[in-house]
Amino acid sequence: MTTSTHQSAAADRRPITLTTTGGIDRASHHRMDEAWLAAAWSHPTTRVFVVSGGQALVEDKDDGSTELVMMPSFDAPFTEAHRYFLGIDGDGVRYFALQKDTLPGRMDAIARPAGLREAGVLLSDRDSELMVHAIGLENWQRTHRFCSRCGERTVIAAAGHVRRCPACGAEHYPRTDPAAIMLVTDDQDRALLGRQVHWPEGRFSTLAGFVEPGESIEAAVVREVAEEAGVSVGSVEYVASQPWPFPSSLMLGFMARATSPDIQVDGDEIEEARWFSRHDLRAAIESGEVLPPSGISIAARLVELWYGEPLPRPLGSA
Ligand SMILES: [Zn+2]
Numbered sequence: 001m002t003t004s005t006h007q008s009a010a011a012d013r014r015p016i017t018l019t020t021t022g023g024i025d026r027a028s029h030h031r032m033d034e035a036w037l038a039a040a041w042s043h044p045t046t047r048v049f050v051v052s053g054g055q056a057l058v059e060d061k062d063d064g065s066t067e068l069v070m071m072p073s074f075d076a077p078f079t080e081a082h083r084y085f086l087g088i089d090g091d092g093v094r095y096f097a098l099q100k101d102t103l104p105g106r107m108d109a110i111a112r113p114a115g116l117r118e119a120g121v122l123l124s125d126r127d128s129e130l131m132v133h134a135i136g137l138e139n140w141q142r143t144h145r146f147c148s149r150c151g152e153r154t155v156i157a158a159a160g161h162v163r164r165c166p167a168c169g170a171e172h173y174p175r176t177d178p179a180a181i182m183l184v185t186d187d188q189d190r191a192l193l194g195r196q197v198h199w200p201e202g203r204f205s206t207l208a209g210f211v212e213p214g215e216s217i218e219a220a221v222v223r224e225v226a227e228e229a230g231v232s233v234g235s236v237e238y239v240a241s242q243p244w245p246f247p248s249s250l251m252l253g254f255m256a257r258a259t260s261p262d263i264q265v266d267g268d269e270i271e272e273a274r275w276f277s278r279h280d281l282r283a284a285i286e287s288g289e290v291l292p293p294s295g296i297s298i299a300a301r302l303v304e305l306w307y308g309e310p311l312p313r314p315l316g317s318a
Contacts, residue, residue, distance in 0.1 A: 017296045022126030024087040031158040040094040048076040057111040066122035069111045084160030097134035139247035140174040180220040181208035182254040183302040186261045194273035205293035229273040230264025242298040288314045
């Protein structure tokens, strides 16, 4: 296939969802400057959106685009505590997110709540970048209200990016849990895809797992593939990363090469794993036997990188 290099390059250029940069400067040096933050908050061009439970309001526009619903700060719901400064765009507009227990109602009923899994593929690069930052902070803030050192209730600081303990003085920073996600190939260039026990019927995807304390990310790739599929891996090559704030992961994507094709699934996390040639995978997806990984995940991009072009869709699907 003479076009494979070209197709691979095209697949290579397609951005990974939730990683596109929309021109927001996080301007972290302002986070500790209360006077600057107060002035930025009250500036008329400042834009604010509300996050609640992993969702924000979005609005589908007549031109087919979808936007985050943002408002000037004087229209924003009152909150002093949970105000996150997200950054500044190229035009000098400052962005804040407010974390509330509920999303605000709107008179026009055009806006609707959406989570990142949906909005991440609909929003502009700028809006997606803002939302993934805000949701990541919200997830961390919600679950880290007490000091892990002394147990005292902590207070928010640094415009949402720190929690400080008034009792022992500890500062706690947003937590990110690294996870390895890997497409394993064998010496026939087949891809190893597995099924997690709780996945919908037919879903196959890359293997993945969390990095353990004291472990390199490359060692985690080798260990997870051995544990889940019983496959030994030799070379491990880093590809790209993806924030995955569900609730707080950073997916680190790899291509890995198996040293032997023998499969022995753990039956606990992975119930089935198979080697697919490109031809096998195309046929299995087109027949509906296999559901490929969902489009938002870096798993889909890793499979596409190997496949050489966007994955086929089941025949008869829209
Ligand atoms: Zn403490």
